[in-house]
Amino acid sequence: MDNATFYFQKIKSFILDVFFPIHCLGCQTESYWLCDSCLKKIKLRNQQFCPHCEKIITPDGRACFTCKNKSPLTGLLVATSYQEPLVSKAVHLYKYRFLETLAKPLSQLILKILQDYDLPLPDLILPIPLHPRRLRWRGFNQASHLAENLASNLLPEFVLETTAELLIRQRYTLPQMSLKNHTQRHQNVRDAFTITNQAKIKNKRILLVDDIATTGSTIFECARILKEADAKEVWAVVIAKRDYGKK
Ligand SMILES: [Zn+2]
Numbered sequence: 001m002d003n004a005t006f007y008f009q010k011i012k013s014f015i016l017d018v019f020f021p022i023h024c025l026g027c028q029t030e031s032y033w034l035c036d037s038c039l040k041k042i043k044l045r046n047q048q049f050c051p052h053c054e055k056i057i058t059p060d061g062r063a064c065f066t067c068k069n070k071s072p073l074t075g076l077l078v079a080t081s082y083q084e085p086l087v088s089k090a091v092h093l094y095k096y097r098f099l100e101t102l103a104k105p106l107s108q109l110i111l112k113i114l115q116d117y118d119l120p121l122p123d124l125i126l127p128i129p130l131h132p133r134r135l136r137w138r139g140f141n142q143a144s145h146l147a148e149n150l151a152s153n154l155l156p157e158f159v160l161e162t163t164a165e166l167l168i169r170q171r172y173t174l175p176q177m178s179l180k181n182h183t184q185r186h187q188n189v190r191d192a193f194t195i196t197n198q199a200k201i202k203n204k205r206i207l208l209v210d211d212i213a214t215t216g217s218t219i220f221e222c223a224r225i226l227k228e229a230d231a232k233e234v235w236a237v238v239i240a241k242r243d244y245g246k247k
């Protein structure tokens with residue numbers, strides 16, 4: 001999509017919102033894109049797996065005993081399933097129809113899973129970055145909005161630190177979805193990211209945030225360079241994961 005098409009889309013959705021009121025994706029009630037009662041009906045995952053082997057169930061999504069030493073990622077929490085019809089619909093609209101207002105209900109899912117599993121509080125919340133070119137195309141980074149919502153709601157009356165400038169995407173990569181196998185996805189994101197200020201990472205417990213993980217290669221690559229920069233622990237949280245259990 002070029003810039004003109006992008007703005008046309010934005011204007012179109014603005015006009016649609018004015019003349020045709022918003023209906024909830026679940027119950028069609030005229031209110032929000034995802035009303036509170038439909039949001040509550042979305043089932044959260046009651047099991048979390050080791051993000052490395054994806055086979056062993058671990059109490060809070062941390063890497064299992066066997067994978068612990070080879071995984072730069074301490075653990076990954078997956079909030080819900082992509083098979084939940086409301087989840088796939090909402091994530092799709094959020095990401096491809098540029099509906100920024102969906103960030104709030106979607107970040108509630110992430111917030112709830114973090115609270116359910118009682119993870120240690122992060123020092124820093126980092127969104128998985130977009131390349132500037134893709135950011136221009138989309139107009140917003142879907143992961144940043146989730147991270148900001150999380151940072152301001154994880155603790156009552158305390159806003160955690162989040163910044164989109166600390167971890168950046170220096171190389172333009174193909175969408176992970178367009179690649180067939182794990183090796184290609186791994187190579188696609190290899191060295192795609194860089195850290196702008198290592199001092200801010202050192203000894204910190206970091207929480208990475210993204211909307212959907214495909215195989216997790218992007219998250220692992222970010223965790224790898226954060227660990228290289230001496231992060232103490234790197235956790236990640238996503239709304240859902242595609243093809244869960246397959247590698
Ligand atoms: Zn509803």
Ligand SMILES: [Zn+2]
Nearest residue numbers: 050053064067
């Ligand atoms: Zn494992």
